Amino acid sequence: MTNSEKNRRKDKAFQVFGIFCTFIGLVVLAIFLIDIVIEGIGRIDWDFLTSLPSRRAARAGILTAWAGTIWILVLSALIAFPLGIAAGVYLEEYAKKTKLSNFLEINIANLAGVPSIIYGLLGLELFVRIMNLGGILLAGALTLSLLILPIIIVTTREAIKAVPRTIRDGSFALGASKWQTVWYQVLPASFGGILTGVILALSRAVGEAAPLIVIGALAYVPFVPSSPMDEFTVLPIQIFNWTSRPQAAFLTNAAAAIIILLLITFLLNGIAVYLRHRQQKKIKW
Amino acid sequence: MPHIDVELERLREKLLEMWDLVEHQLTSGREAVMNADHELSQRIIKLERKVNSFDLKIDRMCENFFALFTPVAVDLRTVLAILKINTNLERIGDTAEGMARFACKLDRPFDPELVELTNVMVMYDEALVMFNECRTAFKSEDPKLAKQIIKRDKALNKIYRKSDVVIGKYLQNNPDRIPEGLALLSIIKKLERVGDQVTNMAEEIIFYREAKVVKHRKKKKKKE
Amino acid sequence: MNIKHSKLEAINLDAYYGDFHALKSINIAMEEKAVTAFIGPSGCGKSTFLRTFNRMNDYIDGFRIEGQILLDGRDIYTDDVRVDELRKEVGMVFQKPNPFPKTIYENVVYGLRIQGIKDKKILQETCEKSLQQAALWNEVKDKLDKSALALSGGQQQRLCIARALAIQPSVILMDEPASALDPISTAKIEDLIYELKKDYTIVIVTHNMQQAGRVSDHTAFFYMGELVEYAKTKTMFTSPKDTRTQNYITGRFG
Numbered sequence: 132m133t134n135s136e137k138n139r140r141k142d143k144a145f146q147v148f149g150i151f152c153t154f155i156g157l158v159v160l161a162i163f164l165i166d167i168v169i170e171g172i173g174r175i176d177w178d179f180l181t182s183l184p185s186r187r188a189a190r191a192g193i194l195t196a197w198a199g200t201i202w203i204l205v206l207s208a209l210i211a212f213p214l215g216i217a218a219g220v221y222l223e224e225y226a227k228k229t230k231l232s233n234f235l236e237i238n239i240a241n242l243a244g245v246p247s248i249i250y251g252l253l254g255l256e257l258f259v260r261i262m263n264l265g266g267i268l269l270a271g272a273l274t275l276s277l278l279i280l281p282i283i284i285v286t287t288r289e290a291i292k293a294v295p296r297t298i299r300d301g302s303f304a305l306g307a308s309k310w311q312t313v314w315y316q317v318l319p320a321s322f323g324g325i326l327t328g329v330i331l332a333l334s335r336a337v338g339e340a341a342p343l344i345v346i347g348a349l350a351y352v353p354f355v356p357s358s359p360m361d362e363f364t365v366l367p368i369q370i371f372n373w374t375s376r377p378q379a380a381f382l383t384n385a386a387a388a389i390i391i392l393l394l395i396t397f398l399l400n401g402i403a404v405y406l407r408h409r410q411q412k413k414i415k416w
Numbered sequence: 417m418p419h420i421d422v423e424l425e426r427l428r429e430k431l432l433e434m435w436d437l438v439e440h441q442l443t444s445g446r447e448a449v450m451n452a453d454h455e456l457s458q459r460i461i462k463l464e465r466k467v468n469s470f471d472l473k474i475d476r477m478c479e480n481f482f483a484l485f486t487p488v489a490v491d492l493r494t495v496l497a498i499l500k501i502n503t504n505l506e507r508i509g510d511t512a513e514g515m516a517r518f519a520c521k522l523d524r525p526f527d528p529e530l531v532e533l534t535n536v537m538v539m540y541d542e543a544l545v546m547f548n549e550c551r552t553a554f555k556s557e558d559p560k561l562a563k564q565i566i567k568r569d570k571a572l573n574k575i576y577r578k579s580d581v582v583i584g585k586y587l588q589n590n591p592d593r594i595p596e597g598l599a600l601l602s603i604i605k606k607l608e609r610v611g612d613q614v615t616n617m618a619e620e621i622i623f624y625r626e627a628k629v630v631k632h633r634k635k636k637k638k639k640e
Numbered sequence: 641m642n643i644k645h646s647k648l649e650a651i652n653l654d655a656y657y658g659d660f661h662a663l664k665s666i667n668i669a670m671e672e673k674a675v676t677a678f679i680g681p682s683g684c685g686k687s688t689f690l691r692t693f694n695r696m697n698d699y700i701d702g703f704r705i706e707g708q709i710l711l712d713g714r715d716i717y718t719d720d721v722r723v724d725e726l727r728k729e730v731g732m733v734f735q736k737p738n739p740f741p742k743t744i745y746e747n748v749v750y751g752l753r754i755q756g757i758k759d760k761k762i763l764q765e766t767c768e769k770s771l772q773q774a775a776l777w778n779e780v781k782d783k784l785d786k787s788a789l790a791l792s793g794g795q796q797q798r799l800c801i802a803r804a805l806a807i808q809p810s811v812i813l814m815d816e817p818a819s820a821l822d823p824i825s826t827a828k829i830e831d832l833i834y835e836l837k838k839d840y841t842i843v844i845v846t847h848n849m850q851q852a853g854r855v856s857d858h859t860a861f862f863y864m865g866e867l868v869e870y871a872k873t874k875t876m877f878t879s880p881k882d883t884r885t886q887n888y889i890t891g892r893f894g
Contacts, residue, residue, distance in 0.1 A: 227701065228701060295738070297734060297736055297738035298738055298740060298741075300696065300732075300734060300738065301734065301738040301739075301740065301800070301803075302740070302750070302754075303696065303699070303727070304694060304696065304727060304731065304732035304734075304804070305727065305731070305750060305751035305754065305803065305804070305807060306723075306724040306725070306727040306728045306751060306754065306755070306807065307724070307750075307751075307754045308724060308754075311754045315750070315753075315754065316740055319741075319742075320740075320741050
């Protein structure tokens with residue numbers, strides 16, 4: 132066998148292996164989706180979306196859960212968005228390359244990898260106990276904000292970094308200050324990228340149950356929260372709750388709730404993909 | 417107008433200025449020789465300095481043009497032509513000066529009979545016409561006119577070739593006029609040189625305008 | 641060399657990037673309403689030097705200068721000089737065309753907007769005037785609201801020049817403004833420079849010797865952070881004094 136033939140075979144072998152690996156992921160996802168959809172799709176109706184939770188599976192709905200999820204989403208976004216962008220802009224545009232800023236950077240990257248349960252414990256200690264907020268929406272949103280903040284900071288920095296140096300030079304050369312350059316040039320040019328990052332971070336936050344359970348959101352909540360100071364539950368917690376019940380009907384409820392949760396996640400991811408696509412089309416450096 | 421054209425135009429204008437100056441030298445030279453006008457001759461001789469400074473100036477301008485614009489194609493040929501025409505003009509200026517110096521030595525005008533015999537004034541006029549037409553050809557970038565000029569040079573040569581015999585005969589009859597005859601012979605020689613210089617200049621004009629026409633000729637030959 | 645009216649001047653200027661001595665005691669005066677070209681091999685410090693005139697090096701960590709840079713006789717590195725005011729006076733055009741990802745109109749008026757000028761009439765008039773000065777108006781007057789990124793490279797660069805002109809500087813710095821462009825666009829930029837020098841003092845860095853010859857009145861040759869020779873361009877291109885200059889402009893370097 133010649134050398135080139137050998138190489139070609141290796142190439143072929145890797146292609147087959149690669150296709151196999153790709154399909155493992157896809158197949159698992161497909162099985163999971165099909166299983167859930169078969170079990171839960173029949174349970175989804177208007178009543179299911181608009182009913183309060185109940186001890187009887189057939190009457191139980193997810194109104195409080197998805198309302199809580201939306202609340203948490205919006206609040207977390209409101210808190211984490213400005214903080215994350217501001218921190219990202221500072222680190223990328225303003226911070227001098229000192230040892231301190233290096234140290235900060237490494238640790239922000241580390242934070243993005245910390246398990247969510249740890250954030251839950253932090254939230255419990257900081258917001259629930261020290262600030263004495265209790266297990267309310269605000270505490271949950273603050274905790275999740277902490278969780279997604281590192282992700283937002285990192286993606287903001289990446290998006291800002293993608294704005295070419297020459298754009299900044301052009302702005303500075305016309306007499307713009309650093310702030311004007313960031314505000315009129317860098318942020319608009321990187322906004323699509325930043326937004327994509329924020330949405331992906333939020334879609335991660337939507338699925339989090341553990342940190343919220345830790346701060347005390349597991350309570351049975353018989354009403355829709357009307358202010359950040361109300362007690363709350365979210366979809367993942369509702370799902371967790373139902374799956375731990377012995378009755379099969381509750382498992383069906385859980386499957387239906389999972390479909391709703393997945394829809395929210397996919398919707399967010401879809402928006403992120405769309406924004407990124409639009410950004411790429413609009414701006415070619 | 418692009419920068420390079422602006423500079424090229426300046427160069428052409430400078431050359432035409434010099435052309436005018438030399439023309440002035442030549443025309444006044446005719447008068448000075450005819451009338452043995454010493455004062456006018458002195459003025460012509462003095463003008464030579466001015467022509468020389470034009471020569472230097474145009475040389476320098478061409479040098480700068482090459483250095484700064486690295487011309488190619490028609491621009492390159494134009495500047496090369498200007499450079500050479502400049503040299504020719506300067507020589508014609510020298511010739512005019514030389515004729516003026518002869519005029520200075522004359523204590524009276526030439527014998528009209530001698531002038532008639534040698535056709536020197538016809539020759540002078542012809543040289544002047546050639547000189548002026550050459551300027552027109554340069555100004556209007558007209559290679560056709562330039563070609564006609566080259567043909568006209570033959571008339572000058574004819575007169576020149578006859579002149580030694582004619583003057584020789586005349587001097588045999590009028591031995592007291594030998595210096596006068598020799599001076600006239602030198603002037604005729606100089607006029608012949610002027611004709612040659614103008615021919616050279618005309619050739620330069622054809623060279624810088626006609627890169628295209630040469631091509632057409634080749635095509636015609638192929639067709640045939 | 642004789643300078644009639646010096647617009648920009650460097651006096652005993654030294655520049656450092658950290659430990660690297662980038663410019664070595666430069667003394668030079670540049671004439672008002674003329675084009676001065678900086679030439680020299682890569683890394684000779686000419687771009688660094690150009691950027692000291694509008695303090696674009698300020699953002700570079702570890703960069704510092706000693707000596708003085710004078711604009712109209714006034715030191716621009718003293719504490720009371722505001723950088724944004726300085727840059728209104730000293731505009732800059734970069735090597736790669738860098739239009740902002742906005743409309744053509746917004747690109748041109750950006751410099752005015754950041755000065756807080758909101759009057760639509762002023763903005764529109766300035767936009768037209770600047771584009772006309774940059775010989776771009778006829779090509780873009782019908783698409784001012786289109787993205788500047790849709791223009792060709794040469795048009796983008798002229799847009800960047802228009803953008804710089806809009807804030808009415810008296811000096812324009814150009815850092816290899818045509819090196820990323822095709823020959824036709826380059827010729828347009830060069831003709832534009834020739835036009836602009838009637839009203840502006842222009843300093844241009846270029847790697848292209850012919851370009852320096854075509855556009856500049858004076859040329860400064862830099863080598864290893866030193867100003868080797870500074871003379872009228874015709875003088876330098878016909879009879880340079882220093883052998884290093886001679887070797888560089890004849891392409892015999894190294």
